[in-house]
Amino acid sequence: MRAIYSPLSLLVAAFCLGVPLLTVAGQQPSPTPTATPGPQRTGKSYSSEAPVKKPPPPAPQAQSPVTFTDITSFTGIGFKRAAAYTSMKYLLEAMGGGAAMFDYDNDGRMDLFFTNGAALKDPMPKTDSPDKHDPKYWNRLYHQTADGTFEDVTEKAGLKGSGFSMGVAAADYDNDGNTDLYVTGYGGNALYRNKGDGKFDDVTKKLGVGAAGWSTSAGWLDYDRDGRLDLFVGRYVDWDFEVGSVYCGEIRQGYRAFCHPDNFKGATNILYRQRADGTFEDVSVKAGISEPGGKALGVAFGDFDNDGLLDIFVANDSVRQSLYHNKGSGTFEDVAIASGAGYDENGRTYAGMGIDVADYDNDGLMDIFITTLSNETYPLYHNDGDLSFTYSTNSSGVGQITLLYSGWGARFIDVDNDGLRDLFVSQSHVLDTIEKTNPYLRHKQTPLLMINTGKGFVNTSASAGAAFANSLVGRGAAFGDLNNDGQIDVAIASLDGAPVILRNDGAKKNHWLGLSLVGSKSNRNGIGARITVTDSAGRKQIFDANTSGSYLSSNDPRIIVGLGAAEGVRQIEVKWPSGIVQTIAGPQIDRYLIINETSAP
Numbered sequence: 019m020r021a022i023y024s025p026l027s028l029l030v031a032a033f034c035l036g037v038p039l040l041t042v043a044g045q046q047p048s049p050t051p052t053a054t055p056g057p058q059r060t061g062k063s064y065s066s067e068a069p070v071k072k073p074p075p076p077a078p079q080a081q082s083p084v085t086f087t088d089i090t091s092f093t094g095i096g097f098k099r100a101a102a103y104t105s106m107k108y109l110l111e112a113m114g115g116g117a118a119m120f121d122y123d124n125d126g127r128m129d130l131f132f133t134n135g136a137a138l139k140d141p142m143p144k145t146d147s148p149d150k151h152d153p154k155y156w157n158r159l160y161h162q163t164a165d166g167t168f169e170d171v172t173e174k175a176g177l178k179g180s181g182f183s184m185g186v187a188a189a190d191y192d193n194d195g196n197t198d199l200y201v202t203g204y205g206g207n208a209l210y211r212n213k214g215d216g217k218f219d220d221v222t223k224k225l226g227v228g229a230a231g232w233s234t235s236a237g238w239l240d241y242d243r244d245g246r247l248d249l250f251v252g253r254y255v256d257w258d259f260e261v262g263s264v265y266c267g268e269i270r271q272g273y274r275a276f277c278h279p280d281n282f283k284g285a286t287n288i289l290y291r292q293r294a295d296g297t298f299e300d301v302s303v304k305a306g307i308s309e310p311g312g313k314a315l316g317v318a319f320g321d322f323d324n325d326g327l328l329d330i331f332v333a334n335d336s337v338r339q340s341l342y343h344n345k346g347s348g349t350f351e352d353v354a355i356a357s358g359a360g361y362d363e364n365g366r367t368y369a370g371m372g373i374d375v376a377d378y379d380n381d382g383l384m385d386i387f388i389t390t391l392s393n394e395t396y397p398l399y400h401n402d403g404d405l406s407f408t409y410s411t412n413s414s415g416v417g418q419i420t421l422l423y424s425g426w427g428a429r430f431i432d433v434d435n436d437g438l439r440d441l442f443v444s445q446s447h448v449l450d451t452i453e454k455t456n457p458y459l460r461h462k463q464t465p466l467l468m469i470n471t472g473k474g475f476v477n478t479s480a481s482a483g484a485a486f487a488n489s490l491v492g493r494g495a496a497f498g499d500l501n502n503d504g505q506i507d508v509a510i511a512s513l514d515g516a517p518v519i520l521r522n523d524g525a526k527k528n529h530w531l532g533l534s535l536v537g538s539k540s541n542r543n544g545i546g547a548r549i550t551v552t553d554s555a556g557r558k559q560i561f562d563a564n565t566s567g568s569y570l571s572s573n574d575p576r577i578i579v580g581l582g583a584a585e586g587v588r589q590i591e592v593k594w595p596s597g598i599v600q601t602i603a604g605p606q607i608d609r610y611l612i613i614n615e616t617s618a619p
Contacts, residue, residue, distance in 0.1 A: 100135060109282075116235075184204065209221055306351060
């Protein structure tokens with residue numbers, strides 16, 4: 019690993035070494051909290067970062083080139099993720115939920131789906147399942163109408179769900195032209211097939227993708243390029259309500275905290291390969307992705323070595339990260355350590371949560387961004403080619419900006435369409451008790467917008483709109499163009515409360531081009547296609563088509579290419595997963611273009 023050690027990186031490292039991130043506050047049994055069963059056990063918590071009398075200075079702010087407007091009230095979305103809090107502080111309570119931005123009825127407008135939790139007893143018997151019967155715990159599907167408002171169609175669509183839901187992955191797995199949904203959770207997952215009439219069928223058992231345990235982020239990809247989408251499911255820890263009843267945090271009233279994942283064994287990830295008959299087989303062991311040491315929270319796909327095959331990066335919580343290189347033989351090899359992307363620049367693990375993959379510096383190679391807890395900074399890995407990465411967090415400015423933050427949903431998005439991918443992060447600390455033990459940290463945090471200057475990233479949150487002054491318990495986030503104006507909007511899922519819908523009202527109207535892929539020999543969504551766009555000024559940008567990334571969430575499948583001041587596009591090249599290479603010359607810009615997979619334009 020080739021690490022960059024700047025003066026700032028040394029200061030950050032010294033600061034972090036002086037602040038123990040995770041300690042156990044006590045070893046004696048605590049006073050019995052409300053409804054706590056059985057003998058007390060103590061465990062490691064997230065909470066006891068030693069207080070610092072004077073926090074480090076914040077990163078300087080720059081002027082944002084765009085403004086985001088909070089349009090939640092206008093949309094009419096009445097969803098509120100219901101709290102499932104108990105006195106037991108089950109870790110499950112703190113980790114959800116996710117969002118999906120997709121067009122379920124093919125009317126050309128993005129719709130929104132939000133996952134919800136479930137009712138938990140206090141304490142929760144080991145043999146019981148979380149209850150989603152009460153409508154306040156249903157997952158929710160909102161259909162966007164022609165005037166930009168949304169209507170709740172959950173019950174009509176058959177998407178209320180069951181159990182404690184976590185994440186969502188949207189794609190057309192059966193190539194019938196309708197986008198389907200895979201919903202993850204604790205105790206089992208669900209695959210909903212879109213029938214095309216506004217309703218979904220639960221085909222989980224029929225197709226064999228129910229999984230078990232605690233699943234988090236998932237994503238669709240065609241790893242073997244047979245034209246059928248396969249499914250990767252990240253799983254977190256081996257956990258149940260008995261194991262999860264361990265007491266963590268300081269041994270005094272009101273200081274019980276959510277337990278650190280170090281208290282629990284990791285769970286294996288799952289790769290489901292789709293057969294020709296539409297059913298799925300678990301090929302995790304055969305494919306080489308079933309290592310038990312991971313604790314997956316975020317999942318993203320990208321072709322990191324430009325060999326035409328999608329690789330898989332998994333953001334793991336407080337163990338090393340995983341980079342599964344697609345060998346093209348139906349198998350993967352975890353090259354995270356050898357590539358330099360397994361740890362931070364000091365060789366330490368961190369709390370990997372959200373993740374995204376994109377070419378942020380337009381050098382033709384896919385880079386990686388991960389969100390973490392406070393005092394760790396958000397890792398940014400620059401792809402140097404040949405599956406080698408440089409830890410660029412501090413040299414890029416991201417380290418100073420993110421030191422005090424805790425991030426979840428994240429995405430490389432070109433907010434001002436200048437041709438450079440910026441970074442948006444949904445934030446909050448995992449602990450609702452953090453301010454009691456660390457007064458300079460906050461549980462509720464504001465969203466973060468970092469603008470890519472071409473020489474690094476700057477914090478522009480303070481001038482990006484009133485929504486960036488409002489703190490919330492942010493978790494997953496879905497990204498895409500809600501109003502089809504060529505600018506990327508954001509839907510932020512909150513742990514306990516209403517989502518936040520942000521419309522991008524770009525102040526400077528740069529040119530853009532939107533691309534929508536329709537596969538024929540390849541999978542219908544074109545997931546795995548490599549798109550290279552060359553604008554009239556000769557600048558090239560690359561994109562890998564997929565809906566994965568962020569945290570527990572699924573994104574608008576369309577690609578928006580920011581062109582800046584360029585007056586046109588010379589050429590679009592699409593390398594489809596089927597092997598077909600398609601070229602489109604001189605398309606019109608400032609609009610969406612549908613590209614159907616053919617052997618000619």
